[in-house]
Amino acid sequence: MSAIGPYAYDHKIGREVLKHGNGTLKYANYHIFTYNQNHSCDHCSLDHRVWIPNIVFQKFVEAASNPSMKAAQAALTSQTPFLEVSVRDMLFKGYKDPFLDKVCAIPFMNFICEAVLDLPDRIAFLGHINNTKSNAFEISTGENDDGESLGQIQTWNDESSVPEAWWSGEFATMLNGSDGSLFKPFIDKSSKLYIFVPDLCRSIHFTFDKEVIYKGINAYRFTVPPKLFDWNEPNNEAFCYNSGKEFFKENEECLPKGLIDISRCRKGEPPIVISLPNFLFADDQVKESVIGLNASSVDHDDIEMILEPACFI
Known part of the structure; x- marks a missing residue:
């Protein structure tokens, strides 16, 4: 493996206030990432081609481990564990996996693509957070306790904890702290x-x-x-x-x-x-x-x- 970069991005965060009152503030963040060539390496280019792990291949490997998924096992023979993509596509723009389009067009493979893969049309490591609005945060304004709880998250995505399917244990699912912008x-x-x-x-x-x-x-x-x-x-x-x-x-x-x-x-x-x-x-x-x-x-x-x-x- 050879390291390249750094590829630097400016990150701007906008905020849409959704509700305010009773000692809480509810809002959603809007994230915008812009490439900054001046802070990136001299030879860095978003068109630079790199080899990355093939997420679709890995999903088919998981599916193929199930004896009832023989179709997934057969599909692996025409896939590779790594893909060559541009830095631009890898990070934010997203790339279309040619294998995925080809295989998912086959009628008897549709159920695997929909039920097993459930991946977006374009795959990007950070594409889901660029030019998008976050799930809503509800935080304490601290006005009811002399600022002691200022910035502390009360709910995220209208829930007081993360889904139990993510982690086990009360502490692991807690929304501890702030969103990092206010203490x-x-x-x-x-x-x-x-x-x-x-x-x-x-x-x-x-x-x-x-x-x-x-x-x-x-x-x-x-x-x-x-x-x-x-x-x-x-x-x-x-x-x-x-x-x-x-x-x-x-x-x-x-x-x-x-x-x-x-x-x-x-x-x-x-x-x-x-x-x-x-x-x-x-x-x-x-x-x-x-x-x-x-x-x-x-x-x-x-x-x-x-x-x-x-x-x-």
């Missing part, structure tokens, strides 16, 4: 800052790292802790999803630390496992499984928030 002021260095991230299907937290100066302003740097995706941690046990697959060792119940399976909260349940950049904080067996991977670095690969300590924005 109560005067939080100290010992605080855990919780954020609910819909694209991760769960809440995550940040801890204080160090004091910094950002554009002349004294600020705090908060980062994702190393144990966030460590399934040996008590609060993380419910995020361990046993898919029945064995990637790294026999009879494994969880993926190695540093990886999280988010398949169940995606349309069509495509096989998607994510990590921090360059497998930061992941088991060595994960890092060693990919030849050509850049060495992970806390300075470059950790997710950070830089916040002014008084207003906490």
Whole structure:
């Protein structure tokens, strides 16, 4: 594997207020991503062709494991586990899988395409969040408790928790924290800052790292802790999803630390496992499984928030 990039995008968030009153604010976010060549690598181009895992192939592999799905087994012979697509199509525009169009046009294969795959017409890793409105957030304005609950999510998509089909356990399904755009002021260095991230299907937290100066302003740097995706941690046990697959060792119940399976909260349940950049904080067996991977670095690969300590924005 060879690393390319970075491909930088400007992310603008608009907000549509849906309802306000009784100490809550209900709104939806509107996301727009625009490619920024100046912050991308000199030789970067959205027309650059790259090889990526073939999601459709992986879905057919899953279907073919069912003895009653012999049609899916036969279809695999004309598929490949990797596809060559442009960066533009991979990220936001989306690509049409020629195999999918061809196979799904066959009458007896229709039921597999509709019932098993359930994938969009165009496949893009981030296409579902560009030029789209998010599910509605309802947050506390803090006016009823002197600001103590300011920004805390009350409901998302009109629900007070994420679906139980995503995770097991009360803590794992909770909507902890804010959406990341607003925190109560005067939080100290010992605080855990919780954020609910819909694209991760769960809440995550940040801890204080160090004091910094950002554009002349004294600020705090908060980062994702190393144990966030460590399934040996008590609060993380419910995020361990046993898919029945064995990637790294026999009879494994969880993926190695540093990886999280988010398949169940995606349309069509495509096989998607994510990590921090360059497998930061992941088991060595994960890092060693990919030849050509850049060495992970806390300075470059950790997710950070830089916040002014008084207003906490």
